[in-house]
Amino acid sequence: xxxxxxxxxxxxxxxxxxxxxxxxxxxxxxxxxxxxxxxxxxxxxxxxxxxxxxxxxxxxxxxxxxxxxxxxxxxxxxxxxxxxxxxxxxxxxxxxxxxxxxxxxxxxxxxxxxxxxxxxxxxxxxxxxxxxxxxxxxxxxxxxxxxxxxxxxxxxxxxxxxxxxxxxxxxxxxxxxxxxxxxxxxxxxxxxxxxxxxxxx
Amino acid sequence: xxxxxxxxxxxxxxxxxxxxxxxxxxxxxxxxxxxxxxxxxxxxxxxxxxxxxxxxxxxxxxxxxxxxxxxxxxxxxxxxxxxxxxxxxxxxxxxxxxxxxxxxxxxxxxxxxxxxxxxxxxxxxxxxxxxxxxxxxxxxxxxxxxxxxxxxxxxxxxxxxxxxxxxxxxxxxxxxxxxxxxxxxxxxxxxxxxxxxxxxx
Numbered sequence: 001x002x003x004x005x006x007x008x009x010x011x012x013x014x015x016x017x018x019x020x021x022x023x024x025x026x027x028x029x030x031x032x033x034x035x036x037x038x039x040x041x042x043x044x045x046x047x048x049x050x051x052x053x054x055x056x057x058x059x060x061x062x063x064x065x066x067x068x069x070x071x072x073x074x075x076x077x078x079x080x081x082x083x084x085x086x087x088x089x090x091x092x093x094x095x096x097x098x099x100x101x102x103x104x105x106x107x108x109x110x111x112x113x114x115x116x117x118x119x120x121x122x123x124x125x126x127x128x129x130x131x132x133x134x135x136x137x138x139x140x141x142x143x144x145x146x147x148x149x150x151x152x153x154x155x156x157x158x159x160x161x162x163x164x165x166x167x168x169x170x171x172x173x174x175x176x177x178x179x180x181x182x183x184x185x186x187x188x189x190x191x192x193x194x195x196x197x198x199x200x201x
Numbered sequence: 202x203x204x205x206x207x208x209x210x211x212x213x214x215x216x217x218x219x220x221x222x223x224x225x226x227x228x229x230x231x232x233x234x235x236x237x238x239x240x241x242x243x244x245x246x247x248x249x250x251x252x253x254x255x256x257x258x259x260x261x262x263x264x265x266x267x268x269x270x271x272x273x274x275x276x277x278x279x280x281x282x283x284x285x286x287x288x289x290x291x292x293x294x295x296x297x298x299x300x301x302x303x304x305x306x307x308x309x310x311x312x313x314x315x316x317x318x319x320x321x322x323x324x325x326x327x328x329x330x331x332x333x334x335x336x337x338x339x340x341x342x343x344x345x346x347x348x349x350x351x352x353x354x355x356x357x358x359x360x361x362x363x364x365x366x367x368x369x370x371x372x373x374x375x376x377x378x379x380x381x382x383x384x385x386x387x388x389x390x391x392x393x394x395x396x397x398x399x400x401x402x
Contacts, residue, residue: 021315
């Protein structure tokens with residue numbers, strides 16, 4: 001392994017462990033064991049678990065940015081792109097059913113720990129919020145931020161309950177409804193805006 | 202303090218600490234310190250943190266049952282009662298903004314820890330689900346369980362995002378929309394059922 005790839009390996013293993021068993025519950029040793037390197041080698045890259053957390057959050061932010069850019073390119077219309085967001089629930093349903101949403105559960109845990117990095121972790125939500133807001137704005141919605149927060153909240157709630165009840169069918173059912181909800185907005189936009197009314201969501 | 206009240210004090214303090222700083226992060230000593238009793242006295246009541254967790258979950262289950270019974274008595278119509286559920290978000294908004302939902306965050310944490318008590322904790326969700334399902338069934342909805350899960354998920358999502366963004370205004374905004382959503386269901390029920398169609402939600 002080159003110097004770079006060892007560091008990347010550590011961050012990847014930590015990311016996975018933080019997600020599957022929680023940040024607080026994951027020890028330095030757990031991560032070193034997962035990467036199968038010596039303590040000495042490990043300390044060369046990271047001195048504290050908090051340093052690893054920051055690297056994990058940065059990695060997640062970079063990956064999320066890349067994903068949003070990909071959706072931007074792949075989706076022809078804002079509606080297509082918002083649907084890409086909704087469908088992460090389907091793509092990741094096996095993990096979500098067991099461990100919930102990686103963003104939501106990390107932010108919740110760091111909030112309880114009153115951890116110094118909670119602001120950084122919350123930027124993951126902000127990335128999605130800003131991106132979704134732009135899509136709704138492109139659909140001509142003046143309440144784009146409200147709609148972005150609404151759909152973000154719904155996907156969070158689905159992840160939490162799917163995990164509690166270990167229920168994949170529920171994910172599919174709610175994804176279908178979120179798509180219907182989105183469709184109703186796209187359909188209504190023009191006439192509603194001209195009437196100056198706002199749809200219920 | 203009598204024997205009974207000391208035990209109650211411990212459970213109450215643990216409940217509060219598990220909520221505010223997480224189960225894993227809360228030590229035996231944290232709880233003993235909060236109750237201000239000696240380790241010896243403490244061990245008389247509880248030998249392990251897991252025992253305390255079970256007592257906390259039982260206490261929460263009992264309190265939730267009482268609350269649901271109260272809503273049942275106080276609410277004249279099923280709609281009123283479902284609204285009582287929605288309004289917990291408002292009543293507890295200060296805590297939710299800081300620590301999220303006590304049920305959702307505990308269940309998420311125990312799922313990651315793969316803790317033996319996760320099934321017990323999830324019963325908190327089941328209590329709400331069963332109660333909400335009954336209310337929607339009373340409204341004549343054949344898809345009562347789906348609606349119960351839907352509104353439960355929405356309230357969870359609101360709690361997660363309100364906590365990440367420390368945003369009370371968002372809670373109020375979503376509560377208003379949940380009430381509108383509920384109203385639209387109550388209004389539509391009779392005619393829709395007679396047509397055999399299902400409303401979008």
